[in-house]
Amino acid sequence: MAESRYQKHIKLKGFGKEGQDRLTQAKVLILGAGGLGTPAAQYLNGVGVGTLGIMDLDVVEESNLPRQTLYSPDQIGLSKTDSLIQWLHQQNPATQLINHQAFLTPENALGIISKYDLVIDATDNFGTRYLVNDACVILDKPFVYGAVQDFEGQVSVMNCQDGPTYRCLFPESNQNLMIPNCDENGVLGVLPGLIGTYQALEAIKVITGIGEPLVGKLLIIDTLAQTHLKIGVPAIPQNKNIKALKPNYHQPMCASNNTVKQLDPEAFYHRLKKNLPYQLVDVRTTEEFEQYHLEHATHIPLQELQNRHLELDQNKDLILLCQSGKRSLQAASFLHETYPTAKIFNLSGGINALESSTKDEALRGNL
Helix, strand or coil: CCCCCCHHHHCCCCCHHHHHHHHHHCEEEEECCCCCHHHHHHHHHHHCCCEEEEECCCECCHHHCCCCCCCCHHHCCCEHHHHHHHHHHHHCCCCEEEEECCCCCCCCHHHHHCCCCEEEECCCCHHHHHHHHHHHHHHCCCEEEEEEEECEEEEEEECCCCCCCHHHHCCCCHHHHCCCCHHHHCECCHHHHHHHHHHHHHHHHHHHCCCCCCECEEEEEECCCCEEEEEECCCCHHHHCCCCCCCCCCCCCCCCCCCCEEECHHHHHHHHHHCCCEEEEECCCHHHHHHCCCCCCEECCHHHHHHHHHHCCCCCEEEEECCCCHHHHHHHHHHHHHCCCCCEEEECCHHHHHHHHCCCHHHHCCC
């Protein structure tokens, strides 16, 4: 350890060289290289955490840039983990950086998380958060939860010091699993930077033993009112009695291509021109649908699909649509489980892909 680099830490009363040594020896896994994961990685790498694992399978998109500020326009289309690790290596060459270019699944979760001391949960959907929780409970690993939506963020430390788990805060329900993530609902770009930094700070507190981590407490930050509210989260003992992972956590980005067929924009436009029979189901919110939508689309918001799926015509091919293809993939996965013999397609890339893929004004006029 280069003490000159971390001299400001070492001078801190109650932290000192012992605290810095603990950071150097720590192994932290960051799940998600997006709005929360990038600031968390930046600061944990900067303070001298010895080993950082970065796990994600996404590529950089233009819409990421306002909130994922370590990426640049020339990295659009490139792997997030590759791009982030390249930046982190330049920031601190001493850190051991491990690239997990994959999504977290029930098949790989235990094997990967077992190699680390602490997890930063920078994921963006309920299904993956339940998977993170269950794997950490089984392995007895603490994890730092963070979430953002609109102008509000949340932070807490889970499964630590006999404190509560994520299931104590949010009992699992089908309604939770159908709540859209920030990519779909929107979020102010600066907010994930704030919450991700809070996650890094909580991780440092857990690793070094300084201060009072947010164990049994949920910090809620409202950036419009500039208020910080801290509420208690009681531990429910039975939520620690998890012995095995479930085979399916209904993760929107992990649906198998063997179960849900993907329909690209070209194939979709071919259907329009040939008048092939299908039912197009738009699962976006009412506000999004009213702003613009495809002609003849059936509108069933994702959160209502569980109660309204009987409105669908199983005798036709069902094509699920949303803004970017993420919510519709989740909807298509749900319908495939409900109607295993139906022909169900996800319109990959969603309306964003349709708008950018064709110069046919007649077709674009339907948007």
